[in-house]
Amino acid sequence: MSPWVLNGLRRGVITTSYPAHQEAAKGVSPGLPASLVPVTEEAGRVLEALCPTGAISLERGEARVDYRRCIHCFRCCRGTDLPLDWKPGYEWATLTTGGLSAAAWPKAFHKSMHILVVDAGDCGACLNEVKQLSNPYYNIHRLGFFITPTPRKADILLVVGPVTDHMRLPLQAAYDAMPTPKLVMAVGACALSGGVFGPSFVARGGVKDVIPVDVEVPGFPPPPLAILHGLLVATGRKPPAPWQAGTAVAGSTRPSSALAG
Amino acid sequence: MATLAELAMQAEQKWPGQVQAWVDRRSPLCELRCPPSEVLPEVVRWVVVDLGYRFAGLIVEQETEAWDLRYLFYSIHGTPGWARLRIRQPLEMRSVPSISPQVHAADWHEREAEDLFGITFEGHPRLGDFVLHDDLWQEEVAPMRRDFDERIAIVERNPDLKWRPRRIVKDPGAFAMPVGPIYSGVTESALFLLETVGEDVIRAFPRLFYKYRAIEKIAEGRKVEECLLLAERFAATTAFAHALAFSQAIETICRVKVPPRAQTLRVLAAELERFRHHVGVIHEICESTGLSVAASQASILEEDLLRVSCDLAGHRYLFGLAIPGGLTRNFTDAACGGAIEAAVLVLRKLHELEDGLRYSSSFLDRLEGVGIISGDEAREFGLVGPIARASGLEGDLRKAQPYAGYQHFAFDAPLEIEGDGFARLRVLLAEAAESVRIMQEVSGRLEAGEVSVPVSPMPGRAFGWVEAPRGAAFHGVHLGGGGIVQRYRVIAPSFVNWHGFHLAAEDFAFQDFPIILATFGLSVAENDR
Numbered sequence: 191m192s193p194w195v196l197n198g199l200r201r202g203v204i205t206t207s208y209p210a211h212q213e214a215a216k217g218v219s220p221g222l223p224a225s226l227v228p229v230t231e232e233a234g235r236v237l238e239a240l241c242p243t244g245a246i247s248l249e250r251g252e253a254r255v256d257y258r259r260c261i262h263c264f265r266c267c268r269g270t271d272l273p274l275d276w277k278p279g280y281e282w283a284t285l286t287t288g289g290l291s292a293a294a295w296p297k298a299f300h301k302s303m304h305i306l307v308v309d310a311g312d313c314g315a316c317l318n319e320v321k322q323l324s325n326p327y328y329n330i331h332r333l334g335f336f337i338t339p340t341p342r343k344a345d346i347l348l349v350v351g352p353v354t355d356h357m358r359l360p361l362q363a364a365y366d367a368m369p370t371p372k373l374v375m376a377v378g379a380c381a382l383s384g385g386v387f388g389p390s391f392v393a394r395g396g397v398k399d400v401i402p403v404d405v406e407v408p409g410f411p412p413p414p415l416a417i418l419h420g421l422l423v424a425t426g427r428k429p430p431a432p433w434q435a436g437t438a439v440a441g442s443t444r445p446s447s448a449l450a451g
Numbered sequence: 452m453a454t455l456a457e458l459a460m461q462a463e464q465k466w467p468g469q470v471q472a473w474v475d476r477r478s479p480l481c482e483l484r485c486p487p488s489e490v491l492p493e494v495v496r497w498v499v500v501d502l503g504y505r506f507a508g509l510i511v512e513q514e515t516e517a518w519d520l521r522y523l524f525y526s527i528h529g530t531p532g533w534a535r536l537r538i539r540q541p542l543e544m545r546s547v548p549s550i551s552p553q554v555h556a557a558d559w560h561e562r563e564a565e566d567l568f569g570i571t572f573e574g575h576p577r578l579g580d581f582v583l584h585d586d587l588w589q590e591e592v593a594p595m596r597r598d599f600d601e602r603i604a605i606v607e608r609n610p611d612l613k614w615r616p617r618r619i620v621k622d623p624g625a626f627a628m629p630v631g632p633i634y635s636g637v638t639e640s641a642l643f644l645l646e647t648v649g650e651d652v653i654r655a656f657p658r659l660f661y662k663y664r665a666i667e668k669i670a671e672g673r674k675v676e677e678c679l680l681l682a683e684r685f686a687a688t689t690a691f692a693h694a695l696a697f698s699q700a701i702e703t704i705c706r707v708k709v710p711p712r713a714q715t716l717r718v719l720a721a722e723l724e725r726f727r728h729h730v731g732v733i734h735e736i737c738e739s740t741g742l743s744v745a746a747s748q749a750s751i752l753e754e755d756l757l758r759v760s761c762d763l764a765g766h767r768y769l770f771g772l773a774i775p776g777g778l779t780r781n782f783t784d785a786a787c788g789g790a791i792e793a794a795v796l797v798l799r800k801l802h803e804l805e806d807g808l809r810y811s812s813s814f815l816d817r818l819e820g821v822g823i824i825s826g827d828e829a830r831e832f833g834l835v836g837p838i839a840r841a842s843g844l845e846g847d848l849r850k851a852q853p854y855a856g857y858q859h860f861a862f863d864a865p866l867e868i869e870g871d872g873f874a875r876l877r878v879l880l881a882e883a884a885e886s887v888r889i890m891q892e893v894s895g896r897l898e899a900g901e902v903s904v905p906v907s908p909m910p911g912r913a914f915g916w917v918e919a920p921r922g923a924a925f926h927g928v929h930l931g932g933g934g935i936v937q938r939y940r941v942i943a944p945s946f947v948n949w950h951g952f953h954l955a956a957e958d959f960a961f962q963d964f965p966i967i968l969a970t971f972g973l974s975v976a977e978n979d980r
Contacts, residue, residue, distance in 0.1 A: 194744040197807060204751065217758030220766045242680055263680060264771035268779045276765075308633055309640045311662040314976040315687035315768050318731070321637045322757070325750035339635035356584055356661040357640055359610060360632050386680045387664040391594065391601040411687070413767060 205329045208415060209422055219280040219413040223266050225255040225433060233272040240265045243379075243386070246274070257282065257408035257433070258382040283375075283407045283420035284434045286398075298371050299345055299425045302334035306344035306368070310361050311351035311393060315411040316378040320348065322414040335421055341367035346424055348417075349397045352380040352388035358400055365401045373424050375405040377417055382406050455481040455531045458502070465497070466490055479532035487540045487547055494536060496553045498524055504534050505846060506833050507916075508942035509560035510927045511568050513597050517541055518570065522550065522557070523914070523925065527851040549575040556833025559950045560942075569593035582660045586614035594668055620646040620653050630964075632661045639975035645956075645964065652964060655956035657949055662979035670939035675701055675775060675908055678936045682926060686943065686977035687768050688731070691724045692919035693941070694773035696926040699854060699915030701775035704930055705906050713777035713902040714856040719787060719893045720769055720778075721855070721917070722886040726794060727756040728920035729837075729883040730801065732972035736876055737808070739969035740817045748804050752797050759797075763790040777903030784897055791890045798887045805880050818872035822955035822967035825870055832951035835944050836922020838971060841878045842870035848918035855917075859896070862889050872970040879972070908934025919944055921973065945977035 206213045223246075229237065234248035245259035246266060253274060267273040309317055323330045324337070338344050341364045353361060365374070376397040379385040389395035397403050407420035422428035453461065458481050459472035471484040483498075485491045498504045504524035512519045522536040538547065549572035551558040561572040562581045569591065572578065579585060583592060587608055593599060618627055631642035640661040646654040666681045673681075682697035683690045695717060702709060709717075734749035761767040763786055772778055782790075808814055824834070829842035839846060847864035849857040865881035867874035914927040922944030929938040948971065955967050 193807060194742070194811070198744040198747065201748065201751070215758065217761035217767070220761055220770075242677055261680070261684070262766055262770050264765060264779065268771070307637045309638070309662070309975075311664055311979075312639070312976065313684050313687040314639070314974050315684075315690070317637060317639060318688055319767075322750070322754055324637075325754050326747050327751065327754050337636055351662065352664070354662050354664055355608075356587065356663060357632065360640070360661070364633055386684050387666070387669070390665060390669050392663055392665045410684075410770070411768070 201326075204326055205332065206327055206415070208418065209333075209428060213280075213415055218415055219278060220262055220409075221276045221278045222257060222260060222282065222408070223255050224275040224277045225257070226252050227274065229253045229272070229274075233270075236270050236272065237266050237274060240269050243383070256383075258406065259379060260408060260410065261379050261385055262410040280413055280415040281419045281428070282409060282412065282416050282431050283405055283423040284430045285405060285423065286403055299373070300427075302336070303345045303421065303425055304336050304338040304343050305346050305348050305421070306338055306341050306364065307348045307350070308357075308361055308364055309351055310349050310357040310381070310397065311354035311387065312378070312380065313351075316350035316380070319411045319414050320350065320377070320417060323417060328414045328418060330418060330421070333418075333422075341365075342369065344368050344372070346373040346375055346421070347401075348375050348377055349381050349401075350377050350411075352384045353394040353397055353400050355392045355394075358394065361397075361400055373404045374401055375407065375420050375424055376403045377407045377409075377420065378412055379408060379410045382408060385410065453502070453531065455479055455534075458531065458534065459483075462494065462497075466494065470494060480535055481531070481533070482535045482537055484537050484539075487538045487544070489548060491536065491538060491548050492550050492553050495522065495550045498534055498536070499554050502534075506554050506556040507923070507925050508940075509557060509564060510914075510938075510940045511564045511570065511595075512929065512938045513542070513568065513595070514539075518544070518547075518568075520547060520564075521927075523927075525848075525852055525916075527846045532852070545569060546571040546573050548573050551575055554833070555831045556947065556950070559946065567593060567595040569596065580616075582663055584658075584660070586611045594665060599668075616644055616656070616658065618646060619656075620648070622648050624648050625653075628961075631658075641975045643956075643964075645961070647961070650960055652956055652959060652961060655953040655964075657952055659949060659975060660979050662976055664980060666980050667939050667941060670936050673936050675906075675930070675934050675936065678928075678939055679774065681939075682941070683770060683773070685941070685980050686945070686974050687770070688974060689724060689728060689919045689921060689977065691720050691769040691773055692917045693924060693926070693943075695721060695855065696915040696917040696919070696924050697928065698773050698775040699917070700913045700926050700928040701906065701908075701915075701930075703913035703915065704911040704928065705775070705909050707776055707904055707906050709777050709855075710901045710904060711856070711898050712781070712900045715893055715896050715898070716778055716782060716787070716902060717773065717855045718857065718860065719782075719790075719890055720764065720772060722889045722893075723756070723760055723763070723790065723794065724769055725920040726797075726883050726886040726890075727753065727760060728972075729879045729886070730756060730797070732879055732969070733801075733804075733876065733883075735969040735972065736818070736872070736966070737814075739966045740814050742808075742811065742814050745804060745808060745811070745814070748800070752800055752804070755797050756794070759790050759793045763787070774903065776906040777901070779903070781902040784894070787897065788894055791887075791894055794887050794890055798884060801880070801883060808876075815873065817963070817966050818876060818970065820871050821959060821963050822872045822875075822970055823870050824951065824954050826868065828951065828954050829870065832954070833947060834922075834951050835947050836919075837878045837882060838875060838948050838951075839922065840864065841867045841874040843868035846923070848916055848923050852916060854915075860889050860892055862892075872966060875970045875972075914940075921945055921977065922948065941980055943977045943980065945973045945975070946980075948973055949978050
């Protein structure tokens with residue numbers, strides 16, 4: 191037998207038990223700042239000023255965090271004497287209000303889904319985390335998720351990056367080439383809000399400015415488990431993040447023609 | 452080698468009345484002011500060919516009344532230090548003699564400056580379509596100019612469908628095979644135009660900048676802490692290295708001395724990042740050859756190191772750690788010890804993987820003698836990092852121009868001479884081992900104390916440099932009053948090395964292309980900025 195086969199067998203199974211059970215290993219996620227935390231007026235103003243992307247706002251005595259803008263700079267927890275708590279976890283994905291998700295086609299994606307990954311100006315981190323999904327720790331194949339090189343076979347378009355001007359048309363072309371029913375998942379703060387790069391004269395403020403988005407995965411970058419949660423939310427196999435009901439998602443309305451299309 | 456003072460004297464004697472020289476002992480740097488005439492290429496030739504300086508990059512800045520062009524050179528032997536050629540000319544003069552016939556490494560720097568500033572480089576063989584793609588942007592748009600109106604650019608522009616990339620191969624039956632910008636699997640967006648008459652790639656032309664985010668432009672007018680976010684996040688797989696280079700530039704401007712504990716911890720984080728990056732590239736190489744068990748094993752190690760980074764610093768890619776003045780977080784000695792121990796364990800598994808790879812003939816066949824870059828080619832194109840060192844070209848900024856206290860550490864910069872894919876893999880493996888050795892040395896050098904000092908911004912100019920995992924990186928910063936960034940320039944190793952990528956890909960078969968791409972381990976994001 192080839193030494194590589196033995197080598198692989200010797201390593202044993204290390205795959206995470208998520209989604210059946212929660213993953214408890216250290217270092218799988220950087221966490222996110224806690225939202226809707228009661229703070230004093232003074233501390234709230236400090237936090238607002240510290241946040242470089244305006245993700246934190248003080249509303250009715252609570253510090254509210256817009257996760258679509260959070261870029262993991264840790265300034266709200268390391269830059270002040272009254273830090274915001276960071277919560278561990280990775281189940282962050284939400285459905286957009288205009289998004290369809292698998293609910294529209296309950297049978298279509300339930301067992302298996304093919305993913306086309308498009309880099310629309312990503313810094314490398316989100317893409318690297320998407321790459322980690324195929325490593326033995328996460329092994330998304332066991333859940334029926336496959337990465338495909340062609341839009342013709344793709345069910346879901348996974349987009350990372352703020353959508354640069356040069357990538358706008360290739361992204362549109364890839365989306366148009368996908369057969370319906372199709373979903374779009376925007377991964378990472380750049381793809382949701384432009385992050386630190388957009389909107390600018392060469393980049394958009396996220397994927398929704400170019401094509402309609404169904405599932406949003408916040409994080410900078412979202413760790414592999416968060417992206418996996420996004421895929422499970424898209425297929426209706428996991429509920430979205432608990433703050434789904436509370437967060438109004440602005441600006442991502444789906445044109446009715448896409449429904450028919 | 453001559454000292455900087457001697458260099459200054461020699462330059463003034465060689466070109467009397469034309470070149471003015473002065474020495475900045477703090478940097479240490481010798482500045483040679485040249486007229487914008489044919490003297491410039493002569494001086495460049497003297498600095499590079501006769502004195503053996505390495506070209507670092509070109510920094511263009513539009514001042515109120517003049518263009519300011521600075522060509523930066525460094526010595527790879529530590530002393531005497533840095534040389535900078537500087538030309539200034541009125542804004543109406545939009546043409547400068549090209550230096551790329553003398554220093555081919557300056558080729559892309561000049562193309563970039565021409566595209567973004569609208570300056571013509573006389574004698575440059577090929578300007579145009581580079582950063583701003585000609586099928587989407589009009590040639591006269593120059594976004595880095597101060598008077599550029601961003602609003603013009605935002606309008607929906609339609610592509611020029613008649614535009615075609617330039618073809619070189621004219622043989623009968625020749626055709627171009629485009630790969631990209633969206634292509635197989637999980638890959639960064641870039642277009643490769645491979646020209647061929649059948650089996651072999653005759654000409655490989657990477658068309659990059661699909662991910663151009665204009666960080667140098669959007670940094671202008673921002674505060675230091677906002678600019679830091681751009682420095683850290685434009686190429687996040689090597690975020691710490693770039694954040695460190697930017698921080699060092701700010702520290703030089705503001706005359707801040709970083710506490711010793713922060714210096715040592717910076718070395719720890721930088722080496723952890725290098726180790727993780729190299730393991731990631733090794734995974735890509737295994738994957739590209741279709742050796743799936745080895746690829747899985749390597750990807751396990753990469754994930755292990757991402758988790759170690761997250762456990763130590765709170766973030767898998769070390770975001771939010773480096774700031775001007777030190778670090779945002781102090782690690783306990785025990786936490787450092789834990790991370791180092793985990794890294795040693797990963798290295799042991801990497802060695803086991805290496806043993807397996809060295810005896811897998813199917814794997815070696817795909818790498819040995821494939822994608823060769825000779826030492827002369829590497830020198831001519833000014834390649835940096837592991838790719839240059841695999842072609843026998845010395846040069847590691849940690850040794851050549853030490854920063855962050857690297858001069859106190861004993862380590863090797865591994866060198867190979869074959870310049871093929873296997874040599875690049877061996878350099879990566881050896882460097883990974885050296886990184887862990889440096890990390891182990893860190894634990895004995897940790898002094899108690901603070902990890903950051905406050906920085907009050909002051910106006911000035913400086914550049915910071917690091918040996919990033921992919922090679923030499925330089926960040927030039929010009930701060931104005933109130934700590935506002937006037938000009939930010941990033942010279943990234945991927946930008947330099949993509950320039951020479953076609954040398955490796957040409958004259959090899961199509962099926963070798965993904966493997967050559969993997970052994971280069973380059974980042975598109977780092978190039979596109």
